[in-house]
Structures are given as C-alpha cells and as structure tokens.
Amino acid sequence: MVKTIEGSLGAPRTPSIDPDEVEKFSSIAAEWWDPKGKFRPLHRFNPVRLRFIRETAERHFGIDPGKVKPLEGLRLLDIGCGGGLVCEPMARLGAAVTGVDASEANIKTALTHAQEEGLSIDYRAGTAEGLIDAGEPLFDIVLNLEVVEHVADPIQFLKDTASLVRPGGLMIVATLNKTAKALATAVVGAEYILGWLPRGTHDWSKFLPPEDVRDALAAAGLEPETPAGVSYAPLTGAWRITEDTSVNYMIVAPRPEP
Template sequence: MTAETTALPGEIAKFDALAAQWWDPQGPMAPLHRMNPLRCGWIASRLAAAEGRMGQSLQGLRVLDVGCGAGLASEGLARLGARVTGLDAAGTALEAARAHAAAGGLEIDYRQGTPEDLAAAGERFDAVVALEVIEHVTDRAAFLAALAAVVKPGGMVFLSTLNRTARSFLFAKLGAEYLLRLLPRGTHDWKMFVTPAELGAEARRAGLRVTDIAGMSARAGGREWRESRDVAVNYIVAARRD
C-alpha cells in the first residue's frame, strides 16, 4: 500500500517534462548545474564532520536524495563515496537519472516513490537530503516529518530552498523565469517559498534541530555560486534528528 503523499501531481508532471534536458548544462536546469558543486560540498563537509571524518569523505555512508530528479546531487554525493538512494515521484526523470549514472559508471539506487513510502516501510539512512524540493510539496510539516522518519537517530537532514522575500520574488521568480529566462516559466510559486524562521520552527516540530544555515549566492552573472551569509534568496540548512 502506498503511504499518503505530500507530492503534488502538477509539480511531478512539470519536472518529468524536463527529463530529456536535465543533464544539459546550458538547458533549463543550468542554475542547478552551477549550484550543485556548492550544495554537495557544503553537505559533504558538514556530514563528514558530524560523522567524525576529515574533509568531505562520505565513504560508505547511506544517503537518501529526496526529489532527486535526474540525479545531479545524487551523482555528486556518490562521487564523494556515499551509497546513494535517489528517490523521486517523476518516473521519466528517473529514467534519465539511471541512464546518466550507468554511462558514468556510478551505482546509484534510483527508486520511484516518496519519503512517506520509505518511512512506512521502515527504511533508515545515515543522512537525507532534499534540495529545492520543500517549496514544491503540499504540506511542509508532513514532508519534514517523513524526512525525520527515514533518517537514523542522530543523523543529518539537509535542505536547500528559497526564502520568501521581495528579493526572491524579484530575482528567483521574475528575473529567472521571465526576464533572463534561466528557468521555464511557472517553475516556482513564490507563495510556497519558505523563510528560515518558518523552516526552523517546522523542523523542530518534526524532531529536527537546525545546526547550520548558509546563503547560496550567485556570482559572475549566475555562472558561479558561493556560500554567503545572505539568506534572502537561496539558502541551505543542516539539521540533526534528536
């Protein structure tokens, strides 16, 4: 039996339609390609430290990538040694993910489903990541509860998302989708963006304690992304399950 889900059918269809272009670094997912080294490096550093390791080694750690799409973060984390399970409700995107991983010689366990499904099955992971996902779900509280349920006690959950500010509306919605056309129109609904305060409070109610937060800021016309203190648009969070 499939567990009750927080996935939105319209959002699944939207990202499934982009499957064939997902791995084109100049295509509609170009911003994620440019952001991905920062996201994966930030996660790896904090996860390795939490596990008492040096550098960014994730060797042997079991990591779940929720909303993996065609596998940008899954592959980045796998190349750092993690045993990655990529999870998405979009079947066509997963086909692209499997093909790309196979071509690159990477062993990634891609599955179609939701974290609620894995929680119902009793699966547990050393860490869970959900990158640019939470602003696309029906119920943030239920989604966070599902992430907490599939990470082991003491394990880490990582989320990246968009803040709901005037600047994010200007740059991430109007600028990226309508003026610069970096993303397809309709990719985001600004009303579903989440502030760090909201995310922190909802995470605590789910049994997750935020341990770190950083802004992700574009440089060089969006061609480079760096960690910053500015969380007004894009930001990334680390939380530990109590």
C-alpha cells in the first residue's frame, strides 16, 4: 500500500508541485528500472553520484570507508525519488531511507521494485511541504538530486527541503547550470539530437546557476560548500567528478550544530 502525505497531491497548493512535470514522469514510471529505456542516462549517471554521496557521508560523519554498511544508523531522505534508483543503493549501504515523490505512479514502481529486491524503504507519494506539515522528524542526509529544475518555485523548494536537515546533518543538491553549454548539451543534444531523454524533459528557464542554489541554502541556515562539477566523457561513455560546473554540478550543504 502506498502511503500518501495528506493533502500533498491533487491541485498544486504548494510551490513544489508542477502538474505538467508530475504527469510527464507518471506516464513513463514503469520504465524507471529499464537500463535501456527512457531512464538510461540516469542509470549511466548513477554510479558517479552514488560514490559521491557515500564518500561525502563518510567524510562528514567520520565513518570508516571500509565499513560494509557505512550509512547504518543514519536517516536519509531522497526528495523526488522517482523509481528508487538512489533509494535502493542507499538502503543497501545501511541507511534508513525515506523516498518521496509527487507522482504516485513513480512511488508504486519504486515500492514494487524494492519489495522484489527484499529492501525495506519508506516510500511516500507527496511533497517536501507535506513532510514539513506532518511534523516529520529531521533527517541526517537529505538528497535533492535532479529535482530542483522540475519544480514550480526552485528557490522556495530549496529552502523547504533544507528545513528537513537536522543540526549536524547535510543536504546534497544535484542540478543543471543555467549556461549556454547546458542548453546545448542537456536540452538540445540529449533530447533533440541524441534522443537520450524524451523531448521536453527539461526547461532551460528553470535551470539555476550554483550561486543561486548556494544563496537559497545559506538563507535556510545551511553552509553550502564549493560546487563539484559532473562531466561526461563521450569517448568512454563515463561520468566523473570534475571542476567543470558548466553543465551538471553538485553542492554539499551541512547544517551546523547549534
């Protein structure tokens, strides 16, 4: 049974619901776990961001990198979790994972797949605002990955999700920069030339430069670090962490202890 955050579905009463975006991803939810389907780019991109999340958590919380389950004892929230491509690896690393998505179809896909894999993940159909309204306990780690460019009010969404990070915890944001290069590669190239993504997946007007993300997180009481770039190597088909933030980038933002 899918748990729904009361009042968080239906009409877009909150900034993070954009009905067009919800419908777009609901229509292809069943393909989330097909590595050759519409979400193939995410499957290719996943290893580098999973490694980044693990290494960031180990460094921040002082965890032994050799631990089999380094995230054991940590509560982790994946906002806009889609079909669970990040939730499942995080659960295998030992985290108590909550995955939230505004599309109930995505949540049903994620829940079904997790059950097939024997994983216990707290999946909910709803929004960050719904969690806040429900008085959800704060999280050690909040993942905000490739979501901010799909919401109705990106700055408010960043501030809302930041409020779910406990003192001493951290948020990781991954999104696309608002540059000509990002338009050419992530939109024109990926959607219209190479066909990696369905046309219309991204709206360049919603892309955010790193300074906007950092300002929003800082205003919410977090301490954003220098962004890390994520670059694609066409010859090998691999993604890697670089200093080039002109297209994809990730920002780690801890919340200081009082």
